[in-house]
Amino acid sequence: MSAKKGQTFNRYSEETKKEAVRLRVEEGWAYSQIMKKFGIKSESQIITWVRKNQNGESFEDYRGRWTKKHFSSAEEENAYLKAQVEYLKKLNPNLHGEESWISKPGASPFEK
Numbered sequence: 001m002s003a004k005k006g007q008t009f010n011r012y013s014e015e016t017k018k019e020a021v022r023l024r025v026e027e028g029w030a031y032s033q034i035m036k037k038f039g040i041k042s043e044s045q046i047i048t049w050v051r052k053n054q055n056g057e058s059f060e061d062y063r064g065r066w067t068k069k070h071f072s073s074a075e076e077e078n079a080y081l082k083a084q085v086e087y088l089k090k091l092n093p094n095l096h097g098e099e100s101w102i103s104k105p106g107a108s109p110f111e112k
Helices: 014-025 031-038 043-054 074-091
Strands: none
Touching: 014 031, 014 043, 031 043
């Protein structure tokens, strides 16, 4: 899913998400009822929360976590970028396996 120009994103509290899931799963409320009660714009948002809840996943929203753009030094920016890379490696260990372009210095994913 990509953002459309001018589109805004709402962030909902964890309590709202939990209650929306509870109403859907335990009370059998229709998506439209839940959307109206909490002012949620999209049925798919509720579906995502229900799926996360069923899979035991956190509702935490990671949007905007890596948006800092101003650094006081090149060293600070370098440390920040290294932390990003380490975070991404932890999320997907396969990104730097033996067959990965990341593990080969100077290699590019666009070379064949």
